[in-house]
Amino acid sequence: MVGAGFAGLAAARELVRRGRDVVVLEGRDRVGGRSATATIAGVRVDLGATFVGPTQDAVIALAAELGCPTVPTYSHGKNLIRWRGKVRTYRSTIPKLSILELLDVSRIQWRFERVCRRVPVEDPWSAPIADALDAVSLEQWLRSVRAGAATRELMAIMSRVTWGCEPDAVSMLHAVRYVKAAGGLARMLDVKGGAQQDRFPGGTQQIALRIAEELGERVLLGAVVDTVERRDDGRLVVGFGTGRVEVDAVIVAVAPQHRQAITFRPELDSQYRELTRHWPLGRLSKAYAAYDKPFWRTAGYSGEALSDEGPVFITFDVSPSDDGPGILLGFTDARTFDRLPPQQRRARALDGFATLFGAAALEPIDYLDHCWGTEGFAPGGPTAAVPPRSWTRYGPWLRRPVNGIHWAGTETADVWTGFLDGAVRSGLRAAAEVDRELSARSSSGGPG
Ligand SMILES: Cc1cc2nc3c(=O)[nH]c(=O)nc-3n(C[C@H](O)[C@H](O)[C@H](O)COP(=O)(O)OP(=O)(O)OC[C@H]3O[C@@H](n4cnc5c(N)ncnc54)[C@H](O)[C@@H]3O)c2cc1C
Incomplete structure (x- = not known):
């Protein structure tokens, strides 16, 4: 396992539960990743x-x-909004704006959710409108549907807190897929019910610390993984500085951007490499x-x-x-x-x-x-701010296993992508994948 964030730890815990031997290599001097x-x-x-x-x-x-x-x-009690130099109060998720501004916010929300319905979360690139949506940023889409200035400013606030970027940096296809994976705008943005x-x-880090306690010596801190090499016999050698560990399968549970720091031998197909350059964290x-x-x-x-x-x-x-x-x-x-x-x-x-x-x-x-x-190591967050033309070009390779290497991390989840929940789900999914693969290999007499 590479990475002791929620994804890596959930995967390791699940594999141990299924009777597998596991080692978790974490580059930082603590567990939890983006939870600290x-x-x-x-x-x-x-x-x-x-x-x-x-x-x-x-x-x-x-x-x-x-x-x-x-x-x-x-x-x-009352919520506050500082808007165009004035501080006002409001009670629900949407702040007090003029009637026209409120109508515009509702219109854009409605249009956004309608686009969501046309994008499958599992394979968004397959939607008939995928190319069109992935060709533009959220900001370009907002302008194309003539969203007013107040609506665009509210969407910018959402973009900053959700992806850690401005709306012109994130693909519209990514935005709708992400919101759909969270169950809609209200579910994602609300306090009560959200x-x-x-x-x-x-x-939140106590959850990671408790899993690490359960896993004990299986977790190695300060172990920055730099190579994953597949030998002729099918086994994998994972290198971290001067350390080496030989395994039957690897789960890389780091953000797609951070996969770049690992050299894979033999080299992975170019789509895997390009993906890491087109999935930046916010x-x-x-x-x-x-x-x-x-x-x-x-x-x-x-x-x-x-x-x-x-x-x-x-x-x-x-x-x-x-x-x-x-x-x-x-x-x-x-x-x-x-x-x-x-x-x-x-x-x-x-x-x-x-x-x-x-x-x-x-x-x-x-x-x-x-x-x-x-941050000095594995910087960025909360999650990937995926720019236009990434999902349609590289999406199919985001979590496709290759040479005994499996991919986890919240960015690979189909439910609550980008959140702790997505991280845990991705870890459980990758653990099940590895378990299945090892069982199939051992029943056919291969390493496993
Ligand atoms: C400011 C902020 C606020 C957030 N708020 C919320 C919130 O309120 N609710 C919510 O659900 N989510 C929130 N998130 C998102 C949430 O933290 C992430 O979705 C989740 O923690 C991701 O878990 P992960 O295991 O996929 O990745 P990570 O937590 O990033 O774990 C990956 C681990 O891999 C390690 N690593 C990377 N490269 C290597 C390498 N080469 N070798 C060894 N180890 C490596 C990293 O050090 C890291 O520990 C927030 C994030 C931030 C930054």
Whole structure:
């Protein structure tokens, strides 16, 4: 197994359950991948993945098995939006706009969901409209259906938080396939009934840590895999620095972009190689500020906010209780945030919180941020921002096994692609594939 994110760990756990020997090679000095839990004012918070919601059954079942409970995301009271220089309140997912703007948002949502129905999640390249959709970016599509400025700005906020990119960087085919895999726009964007409904008070990384504990010595940290070589007898030799391990099959459970760092011998077909160059990860950053109390709650605010001006563009309340500490989570726009020195990042993030929640937000008791795009190893996230003409050219090779090599990772999932749930599902799928392949080989007398 290459990679100890949720996909790699779920796959390893499943293979062990099926009686297979497994070794998990992880390049970082920790498990969890894009899930990493840190502490602010003594409270655990997630630098990467945080939320889960209904229909994310694979990750919810896994967490429950491992004894990791969830709590509902705090959502009582009024939401806030900073829009064209003014801060206003609203209550549902769609903020208060003018009647004409609201009608335009509904029209575009309706058209988007209608396109979703025409794209199969498993093989989107096979749809009759695939070429047309993959030839344009989300931004080009929005302009082609004459989406108004407010709708385009809301879709840009969605694009930043979903793929970590602007709408002109992501293929329309990818956008509709992704949203469909999540069960629709409302399911993906909502708190109640949607992907942000619940969170883990102990953080998401504890799930990975518990699997790693179960797997024990089978997990090797600091093992950066650089080669996978197939020998004449069909066995595979996986190289990591000066280390080597000989195996019957490999699951590469890293983001498609990071497959580039591994040399495969014999060389894989060009589509496999090109795919890694056309499946780039986006960039998303997070800032947390802690206060004695969640002071916005007493003023009737939910802590949920949207802003059309960065760097903080979406916020949530992740405080443990009314008694404090009060903790605001802000998603920050990597384009303007990541290049700033730490003190300026802090000042800009606190300014963003203060514009929404008042001057009290300028006086935190603790502060924390994290820029996924500038990580030293395997950088990027939340997920792949797949550009135009990638799915139709390379999609069929995304998870097609080759030479005993199998592919996992949230980007390869058909349900909740890009989320923790997709990662777990992809791991279970790849484990079943390998188990089947090894059983078939051993019954035919080959290695297995
Ligand atoms: C800021 C942010 C917020 C997010 N919020 C949410 C959320 O609220 N809910 C949700 O469901 N999802 C969220 N996500 C997405 C979620 O984190 C990912 O979908 C999921 O963690 C991906 O898991 P994975 O196992 O597929 O990949 P990864 O977690 O990326 O795991 C791959 C692992 O492979 C390792 N690796 C890479 N190359 C090599 C190599 N050559 N050798 C050895 N090891 C290697 C990496 O270090 C990594 O540990 C968020 C992500 C980010 C960054």
